[in-house]
Amino acid sequence: MSEPEKRGLFGRLFGKAGKPAEPVAEPPVPVAEATSPEPTPVDTVAEPSVIPDAPAEPPLEPAVAAEGPAPVEIEVEPEPETEAPSEASSSLEITPAVAVDLTPPTQVKTSWWQKLKSGLGRTSSALTSGIGAIFTKRRLDDDTLEELEDILIQADLGLATATRITEALRKDRFDKEITDDEVRAVLAAEIEKVLLPVAKPLEIAGTAKPHVVLVVGVNGSGKTTTIGKLSMKLAREGRKVTLAAGDTFRAAAIEQLKIWGARTGATVVAREPGADAAGLAFDALVTGRENGSDVVVIDTAGRLQNRAELMAELEKIIRVIKKQDPTAPHDVILTLDATTGQNAVNQVEIFGKVAGVTGLVMTKLDGTARGGILVAVAEKFGLPVHFIGVGEGVEDLEPFDAKDFARAVAGLER
Template sequence: MNFFSRLKEGLNKTRENLTRRVGELLAGSSRLDDDFFDELEEILLTADVGARTSMELVERLRREVRDRKITDPAAVGSLLQEEVARMLGEEVPRLVWAPEPPTVILVVGVNGAGKTTTIGKLACRFAREGKRVILAAADTFRAAAGEQLAVWAERAGAGLIRHQAGADPAAVVYDAIQSARNRRADVVLVDTAGRLQTKTNLMEELKKIRRVMERELPGAPHEVLLVLDATTGQNALSQARLFSEAVGVTGIALTKLDGTAKGGVILGIAAEMGIPVKLVGLGEGPDDLKEFQPRDFAAALFSGLAGEKEE
């Protein structure tokens, strides 16, 4: 099954919540008036697109309808897909790599979002590509996190830097960078504890980890990935704001997209935060973490609505 098919299947719940209702609106409307656009905005809100982004998207559609002199509601489906793709960005966002190895990728997020699993999947992928990988178990407060990371390290054939429970996470990161230099590793993936974004002291600890990276390896971290659980909807947007303020998030890895009706939150993150979604999780297997493709996402989300051909 190709990426588009997997994405379309994974978005089933979101499509039921969003696309089906938009289709019913298009089919049941005779004109493009204020009532039509008000109802469309309400549908977007219920799919966790977010108030600001929903208003912006509907306003864009109003302008396009006016400028193109469109009167048939059925034509709005393809317009909506176009605007969503434009809002998500024209290019496929890629992970950033250091000019010279090692590349350091800091992975952050709240408990249960899927950070450790995301790191494990990335480690497996990089190893298959022939890269030398080191995992840094900087979540020293949850013993199970280190055990879980050890399993992934063995599966990927990656090195693992781990300290005893309760150790300073920044010390783990320091040792991981030194080890990466000594072993000539290509990439260091840093796991961190599941931060409650409202806890100032925990955010300060993340800042300390970042400072250690910057001091020991100029330019690091080269990527700060925030792992978000798609099922949390608008809470994901607030997490993106707070983590970005603390450590400068450069990309989003959105997990559990295959189990949520709230996939519309991707639009809010892209439009309001300006942070690209770089990876999406479409299942539990090692190969189920995929690069985010904006146009494929828009096409899969609105599959059947605008009469496009399915791939």
């Protein structure tokens, strides 16, 4: 048996330099290896010696060819599979309305006052404790009025309202003894005067079908939850509702609105996260018109009022809505988080300029001692306040009542 035959495959690959290789009749195997994007373990070992000692036996070439392309198949095959789901998810998703039980729980009306009073407890406590510390059978003078004004401002009632209250006391009780109960009575009366003109329910006139409600606000102000609760109220009034999951930045918001749609029997129009919010609003109006909805409520992504590019996107949504109906949106509701305090004033100003806010919903009054900010906003802007929220339950959003709110803030009974 000749020397090359004795050495076998291992010997041919790692043969001694002194032995001349037999003539090669076919192109060397490394040419085929160049097609592989990454070197395999066989390539790494063979690279220094395969070129001078390339074997002539046919079995070697198929063996290398079988091993070389394998990594390429592993990397390339999955690529078309990742594209298919994204194409499928880009289609419009419409969750149709289903029949649900819309019967409200019993004794809702009688318990709302207790919920409101409890929700405003922290605001009331901060005010009444401060007032009680000042007025204990004490004559009303300039010093006490100044102290009272500081307390009212710290409760975010605003300078204008604080001045209104102190001037009312000065006019009737200056230099006279006055109790904290009397001060709280004046406080409630003056707050009610400020709030009465803005306590207006959300009216669905029926002149436009569908009536379009656009809900805007900063991150975390409670837009999606407010929409769900509003959808329930509209459904109980016998109105057909379509909801648009326009907060396309958050997958959780889309799923949350679908849940509310299932609870309230509303049609939900949605796309995948990251979709164009203006296009979704357009589709929602088309869907609402086709299915005979009375109201289309459009959710939007939370955006800070100082982010110009996000506010520009909101303007785009409104322009697209107007292409469907030049009179829409018929209501632009701004949700305000009571815990933000004086920042709410700035939010109303900026969103009012960009989106043309027509009404307000104040949320999370149960989580702050700064509920007086609603009074400051009403005094400055005079925008209708449609609802206030004092909890997470579906029954914890109620039409705004100025007298109840004023008495709850002042710590008085109904």
